[in-house]
Amino acid sequence: METETVSPVSEERRAELILGAACRLFLGPGRVNMDDLARDLGMAKKTIYRHFPDRHSLLTAVLDRQFGAIERTLAAAADEARDQPFGEQVRRFLVAAGAELERIGAAQLATGRGDAVLRRHVEQRIDTVVYQRLDALFEDGHRRGLLSAPPALLGAITRGAVERLLNSPLPRELGCTAAELLRTTVDTVLHGAIRRPGDESDESEVTS
Structure with missing residues (x-):
């Protein structure tokens, strides 16, 4: 009896359908298993x-796809803000990052859902896609003499703010999104750290 063959195109399309459904289900609220995914498909x-x-290989593919999308969003935000003042560049980057991470529940995935290997994978991707880019942005501002505080300190503060707000019930209690609160936090933290034209340098300021 002849064995039915499936064209490479249809196999590729089927893998894409599986991955798309897995992104929608596994990154949504509640716990979903492979039976749920098979039933949905x-x-x-x-x-x-x-x-x-x-399941592990599927979830890794889901996360890689989502972080690829986040990377493209952050690159676009950086391009759009390229000619803006430094403070606006930082603000747009962080607001875009906060919105994307909130959308996929990355903080919850990193701290409470999935196995330890997947949690480490999420943490590594957040570090590479978001925090290393943020560190580079602060380092650039420091080289240009636009920061009155060490870039490492600002990086640590903003990392803490992002992670805290994404895991906190505060956005829900205040009736707003974590990204909106992050915008306020960024404006507050950076207000005193970014030098404006005409600012005098202060030898007593903490510098690196």
Whole structure:
């Protein structure tokens, strides 16, 4: 009996459908298992496992896709703010990052959901995609003489603010998003740290 062959294009399309559905379900509220995914797709679990050997490999692919999208969003935000004052560049970058991380629940994934390997994967991707870019932005501001505080200190403060707000019930209690609160936090923290034209340098300021 002849074995049915599936074209590479249709196999690629099926893998894309699986990944798309997994992004929608696994990054949504509540816990979802492979049975839920198979039911949503209307296909057998063995078909899913043919493309993704286990839940771990599927979730890793989901996270990589989402962080790829975040990276593109942050690159676009940086390009749009390129000619803006330094403070506006930082603000737009952080607001875009906060909105994207909030949207996919990255903080919750990093601290409470999934296994330890996936948590480390999320933490590493957040560090690479968001925090290393933020550190580079602060270092650039420091080289240009635009910061009155060490870039490492500002990086640590903003990291803490991002992670705290994404995990906090405060946005819900105040009826706003974590990204909106992050915008206020960034404006408050950076107001005294970014030098404006005409500011006099102060030898007593903490510098690196």
